Every structure is written in C-alpha cells, then in structure tokens.
Amino acid sequence: MTISVTQQIESRTFLQAVQRLLLAVGDSVGIGTLASPHSRTMKAMQAANDALEACYMAARWPWRVVHHEITLVAQQMWYTLPTDFALAHSGPRRNAVMLELPFVPLDELYELHPEIRAVPPGTSVSTTTVIEHAGASYFGMPAGYTIAGGSVGLFPVPDADAVSEAPTWLMTYYKLPAEMVGDSDVLDLPKYLWMAHHRIALGLLQQSLEFADGQATYFEGMNQLRNQIAMQGLMDTRNEYTVGGLNYNE
Numbered sequence: 001m002t003i004s005v006t007q008q009i010e011s012r013t014f015l016q017a018v019q020r021l022l023l024a025v026g027d028s029v030g031i032g033t034l035a036s037p038h039s040r041t042m043k044a045m046q047a048a049n050d051a052l053e054a055c056y057m058a059a060r061w062p063w064r065v066v067h068h069e070i071t072l073v074a075q076q077m078w079y080t081l082p083t084d085f086a087l088a089h090s091g092p093r094r095n096a097v098m099l100e101l102p103f104v105p106l107d108e109l110y111e112l113h114p115e116i117r118a119v120p121p122g123t124s125v126s127t128t129t130v131i132e133h134a135g136a137s138y139f140g141m142p143a144g145y146t147i148a149g150g151s152v153g154l155f156p157v158p159d160a161d162a163v164s165e166a167p168t169w170l171m172t173y174y175k176l177p178a179e180m181v182g183d184s185d186v187l188d189l190p191k192y193l194w195m196a197h198h199r200i201a202l203g204l205l206q207q208s209l210e211f212a213d214g215q216a217t218y219f220e221g222m223n224q225l226r227n228q229i230a231m232q233g234l235m236d237t238r239n240e241y242t243v244g245g246l247n248y249n250e
Contacts, residue, residue: 012187012194014180017201018044024202025209034183043208044201048187049179051201051221055193056177057086058225059234063190065089070169072158075139077118078151081173089172091145092154100171101145101154109146109155113138118157120148141165192231196224 019030021044031041056064070079070092091100110116115138141162142154152171177188189197203218229236 010191013183014045014048014185014187015183017048017180017187017198020198021047021202021205024198025205025211034181040209044205045180047201047204047208048197049177050204051197052177052180052187052189054200054222054238055189055197055225058236058238059229059232060089060174060237061232061234064174065172066175068171068173070152070154070171072142072154072163072167072169074160074163075157077116077155077157078121078153080121081147081150081152082175083150084175084178085150086174086176088147088152089174092142092152092169092171094166094169101142104144104146104155106146106148106153109144109153113155116155118153120153121151142169145171192228193225196221196228199224 015031015034018034018041022031022041025040025044027040031037034041034045037045064086066082066084068082068085088103091103093100104112106120138156139159139162140156142156142158144155146153146155178185180187187194187197199217199221201221203214203216203221206214206217208214226236
C-alpha cells in the first residue's frame, strides 16, 4: 500500500511504532500485521501502549483537552463523565460568556450542605435524591460542581427553571489515552513527542527482554520527554492524582 509523504509526516500507526521497536531490538524481518502476534511482538505492543500512557500523563498537554456537554435534568445532581476523563480542565459553564462553576471537594460539599442525600453513582447506596429538611437553596441554578468516581455533581441541584433557562452546559477535561490495538490505530501524540515515545517504549521492551542497556534507554526517553515538557512551558505532572483540578497527593 502506498503511503503519501503527508501521511508519513502527520501520523504514525501502531503497526509502524511496533515495527520500529522490533527492528531496534534486532528483528531483521519486519512484520506485516499485529494480528496473532508472537511473544516478542506482544511485548513490543505492550511497551508502545505503556510509553503512550507515560507521555500522556507526564503533563497537562493542551492537545489532551476535549469538550463535554452536560444536559441538565430537573432534580438530578449527578451526570456521567466520559470514560476517557482524567481530570477537569475547566468547570461546567452555561455558555461561552459565563464563568465556569467553582470546584468544591465532595467531603466539603457534604459538610456545607448536610441535607444532600444524592450520593455518587457506583456506590452501594441508592442514587435517588432524598430530601431531608431541604432548604430553599437545595434546588436551583447550579453554582458549583464536584467530581466523584466517574460522575460530575452539580449543586444546587438543577430545578425545572434551571433546566428551562440553561438546559445544556459545557465543560472541558484532559483525556486519557486510548489503548492501541489494531494495525491502523494511530499513535495519538504530536510529532515532537514521537522520539521520546520510541525511546521510552524501546527501553521498556529491552528491559522485558533482559537487555543490559534497557534502563539507560528508558531514562534517555524520559529525559527527552522532560525536555519537551519544559520547551512547551508546562509542568511535569507524573504521579499526580487529580480530581477537579486539585492534587490530593500534595
């Protein structure tokens, strides 16, 4: 199959990334597909995906930011987030003009509003909103948000007037990487990270194959990644576990 120069410059497929790794560890015969891979190919595939995750999570890259639309439902506090949600970039807002809602940690929200009985989905407790001596501020136009598990919670809980006035809200978030599986899956990284990704993946593959220089190759790739983070004017966020824009490891 002929691949144009533009395609070669703009994208790299999973198959191409794995081919490069296998050639770098001495495989002289290139593979034509990732279907039914042998042991070494499987290790290269895993290394490529692990390196992709390392590059993704190393910084709050602008290209990781995607939009998510929330459609309000009267008397519903919790709304499911996309499966690739990593952390919030900006809180929900009614439109492009309005300011984003401020983030409130769930524990703090429960302390401020003990009348809340709408627990996050995914718990053993019913998610039905049960009101116990709810004040006038329980329902209304949302003025803050919280995140728990795979859901975003809005408070005050939207009422019918809020739904009528502002039925759709928009927030942005940093996405997680999608696992590469098929030959034509694209390495979801900008070109300036390709080399760092390759060296990190190669180091991981070499270590799995017990090559003596595997660790050195891995750290070379991580240094290249750190350099790119600095060049982009970003901060290294590896090992950061964040919810709603807050780092709870600090």
